[in-house]
Amino acid sequence: MRSDYAKTGEMMEQKQLQLQPRLQLLADMVPLGSRLADIGTDHGYLPVWLLQQGKIPCAIASDIRPEPLAHARQSAQEYGTAGIDFRLCGGLEAICPEEVDTIVIAGMGGETILHILESALWTKSGRHTLLLQPMTKTELLRGWLADHGYRFVRERLVWDKEFLYPIMQVTAGKQAKLTALQRIAGVALSDDPLYGEYLSQHITRLQRAIDGMNRSNSVDSHEKAQELIKIQQELEQERRRLQ
Numbered sequence: 723m724r725s726d727y728a729k730t731g732e733m734m735e736q737k738q739l740q741l742q743p744r745l746q747l748l749a750d751m752v753p754l755g756s757r758l759a760d761i762g763t764d765h766g767y768l769p770v771w772l773l774q775q776g777k778i779p780c781a782i783a784s785d786i787r788p789e790p791l792a793h794a795r796q797s798a799q800e801y802g803t804a805g806i807d808f809r810l811c812g813g814l815e816a817i818c819p820e821e822v823d824t825i826v827i828a829g830m831g832g833e834t835i836l837h838i839l840e841s842a843l844w845t846k847s848g849r850h851t852l853l854l855q856p857m858t859k860t861e862l863l864r865g866w867l868a869d870h871g872y873r874f875v876r877e878r879l880v881w882d883k884e885f886l887y888p889i890m891q892v893t894a895g896k897q898a899k900l901t902a903l904q905r906i907a908g909v910a911l912s913d914d915p916l917y918g919e920y921l922s923q924h925i926t927r928l929q930r931a932i933d934g935m936n937r938s939n940s941v942d943s944h945e946k947a948q949e950l951i952k953i954q955q956e957l958e959q960e961r962r963r964l965q
Contacts, residue, residue, distance in 0.1 A: 748855060749772055752824055759826070765797050770797050773805050784817065819847065822850065827854050831858040833863075853890070855888070862905075864905045864908070867890075873893055874909040874910050875892060877910045877911045907920065928957070931947075935947035
């Protein structure tokens, strides 16, 4: 029988992966013991780290392109990680509902994420936790989720490389139709310590859009500017509430 000292030595020799803040927060939000699907896995860092830490027993890592999937296989080999099933496919096309209970879709546009979910209606069965991290069109994604049978469980914010990213945990369920403020500022972010900064970012972004519309001679642009001003005022009121 091999000694405990030998086993300890092997653990010390295994190269440990360090995650960037965005992936680390995603990893922290993955429930213990999950059967994970990491969609658009890229280098496979998320499932590799979770397996290294013993937080999950297995994972499916999928990507639509061969090169990122090859990088993920290389990461698993480099960090001595077993238990990952690598699949070349778009979205959830090659993944069966009973294989997983937690699905991460991160690092892509909100529109792409909603198209992936549109093609996998089984994600609304109520048996799956979805962790979604859009890079763009976050408002569009929030509104679509609420209108198509998904319920927000929680949201978190994280700074990574000078960008502030939202991460949404959703599951199947009824969600009231979102207001314009909720689509922009989030459904469950009010207790997040970065919420004030998130509001400030959106206030600044809306001001740029308003200034651009006001420079236009179009009646439609001026009407749209007035709509954005109302939303901006709601964001400012929300920010004052935190002070």
